Structures are given as structure tokens and as C-alpha cells.
Amino acid sequence: ETGVTQSPTHLIKTRGQQVTLRCSSQSGHNTVSWYQQALGQGPQFIFQYYREEENGRGNFPPRFSGLQFPNYSSELNVNALELDDSALYLCASSLSATNEKLFFGSGTQLSVL
Amino acid sequence: GQNIDQPTEMTATEGAIVQINCTYQTSGFNGLFWYQQHAGEAPTFLSYNVLDGLEEKGRFSSFLSRSKGYSYLLLKELQMKDSASYLCAVSIKAAGNKLTFGGGTRVLVKP
Numbered sequence: 001e002t003g004v005t006q007s008p009t010h011l012i013k014t015r016g017q018q019v020t021l022r023c024s025s026q027s028g029h030n031t032v033s034w035y036q037q038a039l040g041q042g043p044q045f046i047f048q049y050y051r052e053e054e055n056g057r058g059n060f061p062p063r064f065s066g067l068q069f070p071n072y073s074s075e076l077n078v079n080a081l082e083l084d085d086s087a088l089y090l091c092a093s094s095l096s097a098t099n100e101k102l103f104f105g106s107g108t109q110l111s112v113l
Numbered sequence: 114g115q116n117i118d119q120p121t122e123m124t125a126t127e128g129a130i131v132q133i134n135c136t137y138q139t140s141g142f143n144g145l146f147w148y149q150q151h152a153g154e155a156p157t158f159l160s161y162n163v164l165d166g167l168e169e170k171g172r173f174s175s176f177l178s179r180s181k182g183y184s185y186l187l188l189k190e191l192q193m194k195d196s197a198s199y200l201c202a203v204s205i206k207a208a209g210n211k212l213t214f215g216g217g218t219r220v221l222v223k224p
């Protein structure tokens with residue numbers, strides 16, 4: 001059974017650019033949640049995808065968008081990057097949208113210069 | 114909204130016990146989680162409390178009081194590898210398993 005994998009592990013972008021981060025969910029999991037973790041802080045919920053549909057969104061602007069594919073892998077897209085977008089982006093998968101056990105990937109460290 | 118508070122940092126000695134407190138204010142409380150996160154790594158699940166009381170798992174125990182909006186994570190017989198951040202997170206009924214995290218408590222274990 002493979003765990004949650006994210007790519008890339010590190011990324012450097014400049015302000016105004018666009019970025020796509022990818023996540024492969026754990027086998028058998030149909031729900032993927034994305035979190036943003038600034039340095040020294042706890043993760044903040046961005047949005048969740050359940051069976052290819054958005055299933056809830058946190059307090060993030062529309063330039064943060066996502067997709068979930070039929071194999072339940074997911075993408076997080078961020079347009080018009082700002083310096084404050086520099087953070088660790090974590091993906092977590094779960095068996096369903098109500099199953100309490102989340103399995104996190106190791107994250108993508110995004111630096112915006 | 115939800116508010117979750119936990120200390121920023123704690124230091125303890127190898128072999129000792131450390132208690133990390135977490136207080137929360139939320140409506141529709143559905144459960145409280147503790148995660149461990151080593152620097153540069155994924156958070157890993159430690160415990161889940163939905164009813165009042167103490168849950169014990171080896172060297173780690175977690176306690177919940179719903180009426181007080183309070184939880185703690187107890188780490189016994191501290192080992193150097195326990196140096197990590199410990200994240201308290203709350204779920205609410207209306208939000209399924211979308212979690213709201215506290216800022217995390219960084220625990221440093223010294224020899």
C-alpha cells in the first residue's frame with residue numbers, strides 16, 4: 001500500500017507567476033484535502049475534494065484552485081503568486097470525507113521571491 | 114469561527130514527562146486530534162478523542178474535557194526522537210473531517 005506522495009518537494013517561483021502542485025492519494029482513499037502551513041504555524045485548511053468535486057473551502061482567495069482526477073489524485077493551482085504564499089503545502093487523503101483519520105504527504109515547500 | 118490555543122514551545126529532559134495543553138472554542142465540536150510533525154516531514158496521527166476522558170497508547174496519552182474545551186497530550190519516558198512539533202486540531206460536525214489546527218507546540222528534548 002503506497003502512502004500519500006506529493007510533487008515537487010521544493011519549488012521556487014517569483015511573484016506573479018503561477019504554480020501547480022500535485023498529490024497522489026493513498027490507495028483506496030477518495031478524499032483529498034489541501035493545507036497551507038506557514039513557517040512555525042499550524043496547517044490552514046485550503047479546500048477538500050471528494051469524488052472529483054470540491055467539498056468545502058477555507059478562507060483562501062479564488063486564485064487558489066484545485067482539481068481531483070478519476071484516480072483521486074489531485075492538483076492545487078495558485079495564480080498570481082504573492083510573497084505571502086511562501087509556505088509548506090500539505091496534501092492529506094482519507095477513506096471518505098467523514099473518516100477522521102487523515103494521512104498526510106510530506107508536502108511541497110514553495111518559496112516565492 | 115474556531116479558536117485553538119497551545120503553547121509555542123516546551124523543553125524537557127530525556128526520560129521525563131511533558132504535558133502539552135490545548136484549549137479550544139468552537140461550536141458543533143466533533144472531535145480533537147493530536148499530530149506529531151518532525152521538521153520537514155508530514156504530520157503523523159497520534160490520537161483522536163471524541164468523548165471525555167483519557168486515551169492511552171504506549172508512552173503517549175491524550176485527555177479531553179468537552180465541557181472545559183480542553184485537551185492535553187502527555188508524553189512519558191521522553192526520548193530524543195520525540196523532539197518535534199505537536200499539533201492540536203479540532204473537527205466540527207458541519208465540516209466532516211476538515212480540521213482546524215492550532216499553531217503547534219515545538220517540544221525540545223535535551224539529554
